Amino acid sequence: MRREAGFTLLEMLVALVVLGLLLAGLAQASHFGIATYRRTTATIAATSDRLATFRALRRLIAQARPGQPPGTPHTLALVTTLPRAAALSNRLVFAEIGVTRSGDLVLAWRPAPTGPPLDPQAARAGAAHVEILARHIAAIELRYWWAARPGAPPAWHEAGPAGALPRLIRLRILPAAGQRPWPDLIAAPWRAPFAAGG
Incomplete structure (x- = not known):
């Protein structure tokens, strides 16, 4: 018996x-x-x-000027300058960095008055421009390195000096549960003769 040329059904099934x-x-x-x-x-x-x-945070801290209210452990308030890209006639602003209830790290800023500061000023009332810097943030922790009185060695404090600038600001961003941790940011404000404790 001669077999026809081609594949058998079994060979086709194996190939499939x-x-x-x-x-x-x-x-x-x-x-x-x-x-x-x-x-x-x-x-x-x-x-x-x-x-x-x-x-952005390092630049805002580095450009800080005296005249801010005392720093707190969970909100950073600065008198600082915005980048030229902001296209404002006066780039000097009151800036506050904090975390909203919805877990957003935000920068809220208002134009600051012109002229040298006479005393530590709280942020003026009025509409603030708000920028979201990061999402899924639980909180921020701030520490300020400055000398509490002339001649004393600088140390880390939970509150910043009113009106003067600390030597260093440490910002720890605590992420929401399940998010990757952030490294600490340590930045030095503009130094001039305005820093607390020399």
Whole structure:
């Protein structure tokens, strides 16, 4: 008996099963590759956002001027300058950095009066411009390094000096549960003759 040329049904079924296994493996590999790409780009974007936030905070602290109310452990209040990109006639502002109830790290600022400060000033009433710097934040902790009286060595305090600038400001950003931790930011305000404790 002579066999017809071609494949038997069993050979076709085996070929289809092998092809199905290859396609399933290819689909899994594609899914894994796409998921890895998405996670990597999200991590890079989050790191980039954190670096931008740190640069903005460091610049605001470095450009601080005397005249702010005393610093508190959970809100940073500064008289500082905004970047030229803000396109304001007077870039000197009262800036407050804090965390909202919804877990956003925000920068709220209002134009500051012109002229030298006469005493520590609380932020004036009026509409503030609010910028969200980061999301999913539980709280911030602030410490201020300055000498409490002339001749005393500087130390970390929970409150900043009223009207004068501390030598250093340490900002610890505490993320919401399940979020990556933030490193501490330690920055020095503008030094001139305005720093508390020399």
